[in-house]
Amino acid sequence: MRIVFKMALAAALFLGCGPMPDDGRKLVTDEALDTPLRGVTEAERAAFFAGDATFDAMYRPVDGLGPLYIRGSCASCHEEATNGPGVVEKMAAVYDDGITPKPVDFPYGRSVRPYVTAGATTPVEPGPDLKVTQRVGLPILGRGYLEAIRDDEIERVEALQSERARRGESQVTGRINRVTRHSQxxxxxxxxxxxxxxxxxxxxxxxxxxxxxxxxxxxxxxQGDMGMTSPLRPEELPNPDGLTDDLHPGIDVDLDTVNALATYVRLVEIPQRQEPDPAAVQLFSDIGCAECHVPSLHTRADYPIGALADIDAPVYTDLLLHEMGTALSDGLEDEDARSTEWRTAPLIGLRFLRAYMHDSRAQTIDEAIRAHQSEGSEANASVDRYLSLSAEERQRLTDFVGSL
Ligand code: HEC
Ligand code: HEC
Structure with a gap:
């Protein structure tokens, strides 16, 4: 773990590099957010704290930051394991409808990478006529639970939704994003x-x-957000200056560092929830929120972190992609996902989020629910039912969601 302390020290020495865009909001809470899973072993606890230090460490150009980057540490976009303040701006070329992707080549990728170091002079910035959207650094609370969920659980929910839609009982038809591994x-x-x-x-x-x-x-x-190469992603991303290395010759961090980060993320607990209001739980199910925000899914028995193995994980997501309508489209296709499709956001630690939805467009849970509604959204019927509730029922529901 020596490397971790070395990097924590590097963090203290690195003075940053000018103003960086963020969502402008401060996190206000006295509660500890990123705590280790309840019931972990001593070794896992130690791994949590070591990984946490790596997650917070600010990389410097001599550590291999760049040649292009967005931020210098994981925590700058996932402060205290919650969302933001750092964001990633994404570029897309779309037809006049603002939704349908145009077949345009992006030789340097879709992410705006505004900062240069190690001899680079040309950042990746949006050209004219591009659609630019923002993605806030997502919360990483309880993400080990998501990784531990059995594949066949997710397949089961996918099949169930398609069966209900076939019978005309629902418009919700999520599907798995079948993806490819791009790491070694x-x-x-x-x-x-x-x-x-x-x-x-x-x-x-x-x-x-x-x-x-x-x-x-x-x-x-x-690699993508920080320009830090590792044995899993050994090459710098293509950049306008054609640089293939930075001030740290060769691969920037070792495999232990990548695994320390992944292990830390796996071990972050879901913040403690209050005893739920039974009437609100009923409403959540009655108006169809629970169709996508599935309250729990079962995990693998062979998941190596014992506290997460063979349990009902209370994640409030189906991990499926849903058509969420024209208003949420970003013109981007991620693996198999389309411009208008999004993964059901896990409802975890919502009282700690600075804002809601992938781009932080909603300031309150009520606004987040309303933002589910636009042409073509699978959630339209559910939002209609929400809007037809009494003000008091809506309050009960949003209080419950906010407590998750
Ligand atoms: C410049 C900001 C930024 C930095 C730096 C950053 N992230 Fe992120 N992170 C994001 C954004 C934006 C997303 C959502 C990405 C997407 O939708 O594809 C994300 C998503 C994630 C997720 C997935 C969460 C989920 O719910 O699916 C994990 C895990 C994660 N980041 C871990 C890391 C780690 C580990 C580091 C440091 C090595 C890091 N991030 C550095 C912005 C950042
Ligand atoms: C058709 C599936 C679907 C239904 C039905 C649905 N949601 Fe969502 N929900 C999503 C998706 C997908 C997102 C992520 C959208 C984004 O990030 O832009 C989301 C995001 C959210 C968020 C924001 C979470 C965050 O991390 O920012 C909240 C809150 C939320 N939903 C609550 C609800 C409630 C309450 C209901 C019932 C009225 C509901 N949802 C119904 C799919 C659904």
């Missing part, structure tokens, strides 16, 4: 045994469920 094989990951290029995997992570596992996500975030 990870010999030290006890959770999965995947190779580079393995496909047909059940996507779970990211606002469009574009990644299947947390080690793949950690390696992707290091």
């Amino acid at each position: 094989a990870n010999p030290d990951d006890p959770t999965h045994h995947l190779q580079f290029g393995d496909s047909g995997l059940v996507g779970r992570f990211g606002a469009k469920a574009r990644v299947a596992t947390l080690d793949d996500f950690a390696a992707d975030a290091l």
Whole structure:
């Protein structure tokens, strides 16, 4: 764990590099957010705190930051394991409808990478005529539960929704984002045994469920958001200056660092929930929120973190993609997901979020629910039912959602 302390020290020394865009909101809470899972072993507890330090560490150019990057640490977009303040801006080329993607090549990717170091001079910035949307750094609370859920549970819910839709009982028809692994094989990951290029995997992570596992996500975030290469993603992303390396020659962080980050994310607990109001639980189900925000799904018996194995995980998501309507479209296709499709957001730790929805467009839970409604959204009927509740019932429902 020596490397972790070295990086924590680096964090203290790194003075940042000018103003960085964020959602402008401060986190106001006295409660500890990122706590380890209840019931973990001593070794897991130690791994949690070591990984937490790596997650907070601010990388410097000499550590391999860049040549292009968005932020220097994981925590700058996932402060205290919740959402933001850092955001990623995404670029898309769309036809006049503002929704349908145009076949335009993005040689440097879809993410705006505004900061340069290590000799780079040209950031990746949106050109004219592009649609620019924002994705806030998602909360990482309880994400180990999401990884532990059995594939066949998610397949079961997908089949159930399609059966109910076929019988005309519902408009909700989620589908799995079948994704490909873009990271190299990870010999030290006890959770999965995947190779580079393995496909047909059940996507779970990211606002469009574009990644299947947390080690793949950690390696992707290091490379894409920070310009930090690792054995899982050994190459710098293409950039306008054609640079293939930075001030840290070769691969920037080792496999232990990637796994420390993935392990930390796996071990972050779902914040303690209050005893639910039974009437609100009933409403949540009656008006169809629970069709997508499935209260619990069963986990794998062989998941290596014992506290997460073979349990009903209270995640309030089906991990499926849903058509969410024109108003939410971003013109982007992530793996198999379309412009208007989004993964059902897990309702976890909502009282700690600064704002709601993938781009933080909603300031309150009521606004978040209303934002589910636009042309073509599978959630339209559910929002109609919400709007026809009495003001008092709506309050009970949003209080309950906010307590999750
Ligand atoms: C510049 C901001 C930024 C930085 C830095 C960043 N992230 Fe993220 N993170 C995001 C955004 C935006 C998303 C949503 C991405 C998407 O929809 O594909 C995300 C999503 C995630 C998720 C998936 C959560 C979910 O609910 O599916 C995990 C896990 C994650 N990040 C971990 C990390 C780790 C580990 C690091 C550091 C190596 C990191 N992130 C660095 C912005 C950031
Ligand atoms: C058709 C599936 C579907 C239904 C029905 C549905 N949701 Fe959602 N919900 C989603 C998706 C997908 C997102 C993520 C959208 C985004 O990020 O832009 C979401 C996001 C949310 C969020 C924001 C969470 C966050 O992390 O920002 C809240 C709150 C929420 N839903 C509550 C509800 C409530 C309450 C109901 C019932 C009135 C409901 N939802 C019905 C699919 C659904």
